[in-house]
Amino acid sequence: MNIALVTYLDQGKYDSDTVESEDDRLLDFLQAKGLNIQKVIWNDPNTNWENYQLAILKSPWDYFDLIEQFHQWLSLLEEKKIKLLNPIDVVRWNTDKHYLNEIQEAGLKITPSIFLERDEKIDFNVFFEEFQTKKLIVKPCVSGGAKNTFKVTPTNAKEIEEKLTELIRAEDFIIQPFLPEILESGEWSFVFFNGVYSHALIKQAKTGDFRVQPAHGGSVHPQNPDQKLIETAARYVRQFAKNCLYARVDGVFVDDDFLLMELELIEPFLFLNTDQQNYERYYKALTELTEDL
Known part of the structure; x- marks a missing residue:
């Protein structure tokens, strides 16, 4: 069985040293277990996905910047009947914080949440009152790594409102109270x-x-x-x-x-490196979920 450990094309946009370290250590561990597995960039146009029976999502860190392309890629795996871990339907659901x-x-x-739909008018005073707080966290519904995440207070509310008015034209956002x-x-x-x-x-x-x-x-x-x-x-x-x-x-x-x-x-x-047994538990789960392949 050919397995793809799915990662992303690192263009220096994200600080990925720790992730690449975990990826490489996991890859070495799984190869030592006898698995035919290699790292594959999820949107590499030169990849022939028909060569793989299983794909494991590991660090597709840029998926939220390329969300439409990512959904197309999920559909491609579905069409080619390539098993994805985690399951495709669960991954689709998990891409949006709704x-x-x-x-x-x-x-x-859950943390109390209010969703701002695209082009919605923003008035942080409403949310300060709603959550009975003077500190809010605002982030995109499709995001990761603290991208476009803001801590809002009465002091900077006007400035963030102006930034968010531009950003919300393209995507939905979620507002939550900052939890001390x-x-x-x-x-x-x-x-x-x-x-x-x-x-x-x-x-x-x-x-x-x-x-x-x-x-x-x-x-x-x-x-x-x-x-x-x-x-x-x-x-x-x-x-x-x-x-x-x-x-x-x-x-x-x-x-x-x-x-x-x-x-x-x-x-x-x-955080696999916090205990060597974490790798063993990961491998055990992988073998359980791929018994039919």
Whole structure:
């Protein structure tokens, strides 16, 4: 079986050192297990996808910049009957943060969210009042890596309104209250392989920033959560990440309630290097999901 470990064309736009390191280490590990696997750029026009029976999404970091092309690529895999992990229908659903509405409607808790549709008029005073806060986070519904993500306060609201008025002509945005717990306690990530809990960590922003991503100076702290916390995160996976090789449940605890921020099913960093057994658990899940190939 020929396997593609799907990545992206690095043009220096994203700080990808950590991702490439994880990609290479995972690739070496899986090849050492005897798998016929290689890294493939998802939108490389020279790739003959008919040569592959399985594609594993790892780091297609630019998919949200090329979303229409990405959806076309998903359709191509579907047409060629190439198995994708994670499943194509789940990936399509996960590309747009409107999915949070569906999760909330299912009775699971999310960070309070309001969606701004394309060309909608923006008045942050309305949202300050709605969320009873003086700090908001605004980001595109199709995005990643903190792209076009703004922290809004009464001081900079006018400036961000002007920027957003231009950006919203092209895409939808989501507005959420800024949760101080992110700075105080950090953002949790729970990683699951084929629905089974593997490991967890807390990501913390550097002093003076609110973004927890390592590319923006954030730090990572492995955790040993109790079964109750694991079960809380597992509920999101059971309902919305079935048959997924991997799922990363990102959220924050507010008054002891876990509020989902993102259910990462496309290109999350998996923090495999925090424990050598993470690679084994990844491989076990992969073999379980590909027994029919």
